[in-house]
Amino acid sequence: MISIPQLQSSLQAGQFLEYQCQANLNLYDSSLLQGLVTQAVAGRQLRVLPLPVENEGKLQGMAVQVRLCEDDYPGWLALEDLDLLEVAEIAYQPLALTAAEICDRIPQVIAFAHAAMNQPNHYLWGGTVGPNYDCSGLMQTAFAAAGIWLPRDSYQQEAFTQPLSLDALQPGDLVFFGPPERANHVGLHLGDRYYIHSSGRDRGRNGIGIDVLSEEGDEISRAYYKLFRGVGRVTQCYQPRIP
Template sequence: MQLFTLAANVNLYDAPTGDRLATQGAAARFLWAPALQPAQPTARLYVQLAEDEYWGWLDPSDYPKLQPATTPYQPIPCDRATVVSAIEAIIEFCEAARRVPHEYLWGGTVAPHYDCSGLIQASFASQGIWLPRDAYQQEAFTTPIAPRGATIDEVLPKLERGDLIFFGAKEKATHVALYLGEGYYLHSSGKECGRNGIGVDTLLPSADPVGTAYRQQFRGAGRVASSYLPMPNFCAF
């Protein structure tokens, strides 16, 4: 396999055919892919992003956006103090994304259209802090605020601005939001059960149907303590 950098944004799909996104790769990210030949194949390539180890299928039309990396990918570690110093910039990233025309996009990690975990990942990455890609992975990566099964009333007093809030079924987190303080959180929610984009809701009892629906799916909260570091020799190929 060969390490590339992306000269422009790309879509990665979740299958060799079809239009369902797995994720997106922003310009300047590192990506593992089979070495390209002069006669490039016409089928999608299975590739892996370096920073979060996430995989997907790349369209042949995007092969010209792959540039052989001139330096190895070197993750940059950080501690909780670094994260804390970046929280306000992370929140402003999300607020700025909210202010421009956009809609919810499953698999979206590149402006202007995001899914829930894509927005969270992109906002932290804007400050050099990498998180895993999906909501359930982000939940596993963060430090729990309270034991699993704790109620909103038990968790709420312990939350700090910039913590992550997780929602979903008992088995798995399927949605993530960024805590703003005073019970409010910012998130990118879907078209059928949400706001079709980035909005603010509350963990407190409310007559709003969106906030009420997510309250019923509350799983817990986590605190980002460091940047995600891929395993040594992590390429999955």
Template sequence: MPAPTHWQITTDLNLFDSPACDRLATQAAAGRRLQILEQQDQAWLVRLAEDDYPGWISANDRQHLQPASLIYQPKQHDRATIEAVIPDAIAFAQAAAAQPNVYLWGGCLGPNYDCSGLVQTAFAAQGIWLPRDAWQQEQFCESLPSWKAAELGDLIFFGRPDRCTHVAIYLGDRAYLHSSGREIGRNGIGIDWLDPTADPVSDRYWQQLRGAGRIMRSYQTGCDRFSEWLPS
């Protein structure tokens, strides 16, 4: 395996979860940085700099990479800085909801997002980087004693007893904004409620509620590595 090299993406790019490049893992906007970890004839394994997320790109997308003039250096943000931009992150997500959209597994460029892609992109637009996946975001946040302690801009987590599989942004008054798949009764970004009596979709998510977390800092690449990230 060659030593990782640093590149900048010149156009929006799809990353896949295998060398076959047939299943979307995530997306990267123009301007983001990455490292090349492994090169094959038809696909390259890369890791995005801002969140350490790995994925495969088509070898044809090599034309959309240029050598980075500087190695990516994450900025440190404290809770006060994060609190100041929460209204803007929520406004970003609300604007995304106002556009025609559907749920897209791996989507984080818009108009189509998955749940954690919407959360990550809404905060990244304000300079606050979070890990990519819902379970990683749950581990990264400061856990709250219950969802009742959640405040505007905190994250609400859902899933199985053993793993978080879904994330939403808390709006207050039991409401949360998220991108939800059609299997739960929605297909795109919308508002649901931490109230099982509100409607069938809210009830289905209520049955999967795990808890809430608070964003206390911005992700520090290379320091906050999670296991299980590297695709097989």
């Protein structure tokens, strides 16, 4: 359990320690704690960023800014959740898997996505711990279940993967959608151009489902196909920046 005085003391001493989540935690897009930006499953590690303080040395607001260690993703953590952190015994060390080793783990990734679909679920912006996910949260969590870390957001995942032609598409590759500026949706290819993804109500579904990458599919498939950007293959584990 981490107290606010302990946290302030370590930061003031220049000790930017890693902490381990002892429960699933929500991270928000600002210190107002109104918009969920991502989640951290129990066992993930994070660092607390330098704290803003008032003149008398007390913390401002209701949250501290943190950065998750596995994917460098920033967010705000409620002060009341500090007691769900413990100092990590060992600093996070990512696996250095080869492309061949990742390929061998793809069946685990696909199995996780299918199992997630078979649970009652709905689309949740920022969701990564289940049963409710957003599109990139489902991809990140499915790969993480096989020991493979991806960046958090769909546009980051697109930049992280090896671009492919449609002719080279294999099960486990990622399928990206969105406007010309950047990807804003992602799915996991299952084979024969079918892909599994978590999509919201705006496309006619509210949760995880399977669609086909074709203009000959149903209404949902056609809507996404119009936004198709490209495909990419995961060939490495994300390597966090050195703090």
